[in-house]
Amino acid sequence: MLNIYNSLTKKKQPIIPIKPNEVSIYVCGMTVYDYCHVGHARVMVVFDVVVRYLRYLGYKVNYVSNITDIDDKIIQRANENEEDINELTTRFIQAMHEDSDALGVLRPDNQPKATEFIPEIIAMIEGLINNKHAYVTDNGDVCYSIQSFADYGKLSGKNLAELRSGERVDVDESKQNSLDFVLWKAAKPNEPSWDSPWGAGRPGWHIECSAMSTVCLGNHFDIHGGGMDLQFPHHENEIAQSEGTTGEKFVNIWMHNGFVRINDEKMSKSLGNFFTVKEVLDKYQPEVLRYFILTSHYRSPLNYSDADLDAAKQALTRLYTALRGLSIDDSYANDAYKQHFQTVMDDDFNTPEVLAILFELSHAINKARTNDLPLANQLAGELKRLGNILGLLQAEPEEFLQGKKQDFIEQLLLERQSARQRKDWAEADRIRDELEKQGIVLEDNAQGTTWRKI
RNA sequence: GGCUGAAUGGCAGAGUGGUUAUGCACCGGUUUGCAAAACCGUGGAGGUCGGUUCAAUUCCGGCUUCAGCCUCCA
Numbered sequence: 001m002l003n004i005y006n007s008l009t010k011k012k013q014p015i016i017p018i019k020p021n022e023v024s025i026y027v028c029g030m031t032v033y034d035y036c037h038v039g040h041a042r043v044m045v046v047f048d049v050v051v052r053y054l055r056y057l058g059y060k061v062n063y064v065s066n067i068t069d070i071d072d073k074i075i076q077r078a079n080e081n082e083e084d085i086n087e088l089t090t091r092f093i094q095a096m097h098e099d100s101d102a103l104g105v106l107r108p109d110n111q112p113k114a115t116e117f118i119p120e121i122i123a124m125i126e127g128l129i130n131n132k133h134a135y136v137t138d139n140g141d142v143c144y145s146i147q148s149f150a151d152y153g154k155l156s157g158k159n160l161a162e163l164r165s166g167e168r169v170d171v172d173e174s175k176q177n178s179l180d181f182v183l184w185k186a187a188k189p190n191e192p193s194w195d196s197p198w199g200a201g202r203p204g205w206h207i208e209c210s211a212m213s214t215v216c217l218g219n220h221f222d223i224h225g226g227g228m229d230l231q232f233p234h235h236e237n238e239i240a241q242s243e244g245t246t247g248e249k250f251v252n253i254w255m256h257n258g259f260v261r262i263n264d265e266k267m268s269k270s271l272g273n274f275f276t277v278k279e280v281l282d283k284y285q286p287e288v289l290r291y292f293i294l295t296s297h298y299r300s301p302l303n304y305s306d307a308d309l310d311a312a313k314q315a316l317t318r319l320y321t322a323l324r325g326l327s328i329d330d331s332y333a334n335d336a337y338k339q340h341f342q343t344v345m346d347d348d349f350n351t352p353e354v355l356a357i358l359f360e361l362s363h364a365i366n367k368a369r370t371n372d373l374p375l376a377n378q379l380a381g382e383l384k385r386l387g388n389i390l391g392l393l394q395a396e397p398e399e400f401l402q403g404k405k406q407d408f409i410e411q412l413l414l415e416r417q418s419a420r421q422r423k424d425w426a427e428a429d430r431i432r433d434e435l436e437k438q439g440i441v442l443e444d445n446a447q448g449t450t451w452r453k454i
Numbered sequence: 455g456g457c458u459g460a461a462u463g464g465c466a467g468a469g470u471g472g473u474u475a476u477g478c479a480c481c482g483g484u485u486u487g488c489a490a491a492a493c494c495g496u497g498g499a500g501g502u503c504g505g506u507u508c509a510a511u512u513c514c515g516g517c518u519u520c521a522g523c524c525u526c527c528a
Contacts, residue, residue: 010458028528036528043528073526156523162456163524205526227528231458234527257528258459264520268527295477296467301460301521307478311466315477321491344469352468356476366492425487432489443490450491 007254028226032092037274065108133244137174140186156232206237225255322362332378401452
């Protein structure tokens with residue numbers, strides 16, 4: 001039975017889908033005005049594993065992850081670039097897809113864009129006004145009245161009095177309460193806008209997610225995810241909006257992933273201490289980054305450093321080395337590894353511990369390959385199957401370990417082979433050293449010599 | 455100031471009231487022309503002060519330190 005930590009109850013709880021055998025999940029996606037950084041990669045990979053595992057368990061999963069393509073920052077960036085907003089967002093949506101594809105992230109079933117849901121957003125705001133949860137301000141904005149929603153603060157564990165005493169929000173005289181947030185922003189000159197009952201304007205960020213999630217998945221769905229920083233106010237506001245509109249419970253389980261850090265500080269755009277996915281992929285294979293993300297539990301902080309990426313690469317090299325030269329055989333019948341894997345994943349997706357099982361398997365493979373090759377082939381099949389649930393180990397081992405074939409390497413290997421045959425060890429070692437300088441390490445074995453990149 | 459969460463071996467990082475996490479690194483061995491990889495084996499841990507317990511890294515409390523949220527953020 002899969003148990004998931006619910007941020008709302010602060011407890012692990014079994015997932016009991018609203019519709020039997022179907023899981024509906026919504027994850028807050030990107031605002032597309034720049035390239036993805038490693039923090040974004042973590043969200044994508046973490047929830048990709050969640051979805052893969054749910055599917056592995058046999059659930060029919062409907063996975064929705066939105067794209068925010070209208071927002072202050074987008075408008076600002078487009079102005080800075082003197083670029084059309086549509087061109088800007090199209091460009092970065094494409095870049096996002098390149099990154100997520102490289103990381104082996106399966107595309108969500110649906111990636112709604114905010115600009116394609118304007119009528120639904122307007123309808124929701126109208127509903128909130130009718131329900132007395134929202135009001136029109138003097139300057140033409142529509143704001144949500146948090147005092148109208150009794151449960152406000154239930155997700156983040158905050159209460160209104162505390163929020164007010166510690167508030168750092170600039171006081172906006174037009175709001176009834178300084179913590180009220182904007183649902184609809186009246187258009188300013190030269191900004192993109194849509195017609196609405198309150199005049200030309202555009203939606204606030206929070207209402208986009210409420211509208212897109214409930215339209216795509218229904219008023220009440222199973223799992224809502226996102227980064228920890230979205231818990232307040234974004235997700236708190238989503239609850240207030242959605243439940244304020246429908247009167248129904250919005251989400252059963254709230255999942256929040258921890259941050260990526262640099263030197264024990266949150267990686268973020270505002271701090272400027274981020275690495276983009278593309279920067280990392282210039283130095284490391286995508287699967288290394290994916291593996292690295294899975295080495296820590298999704299709710300724990302993940303400190304980014306080259307040393308840790310190097311370690312991830314070495315670990316992955318060990319796994320692929322175990323698979324090397326074997327013929328995958330899917331007939332392994334003993335389900336001990338699989339059972340253990342499931343038990344561990346069932347405990348709130350404990351990927352670090354599940355990786356340990358992959359190493360147990362690779363160890364068993366290495367032991368079996370000398371005296372029981374059929375078993376080794378079967379274990380390799382099991383390793384690859386379990387790896388697939390994590391989106392790992394699906395490449396050909398040689399492809400991971402060597403990358404592109406290079407003629408000069410083959411040539412030098414031939415030269416070294418003949419040197420070894422005539423026992424010219426000095427020449428053989430010279431060639432080996434020469435290749436090592438170029439990042440190629442040789443491995444002699446009974447069948448001949450293989451190589452891999454360092 | 456309020457609210458969260460965390461502190462584990464050289465590094466990364468899990469579980470666990472008493473028994474090996476795992477990976478990398480280190481040490482001894484097998485193997486190898488020598489290496490590498492692999493295998494066999496050894497060593498090394500749980501911020502601090504108390505409490506509960508036959509027994510705590512694991513439960514409870516204080517303290518310290520760190521991080522996050524309370525403003526856009528994944």
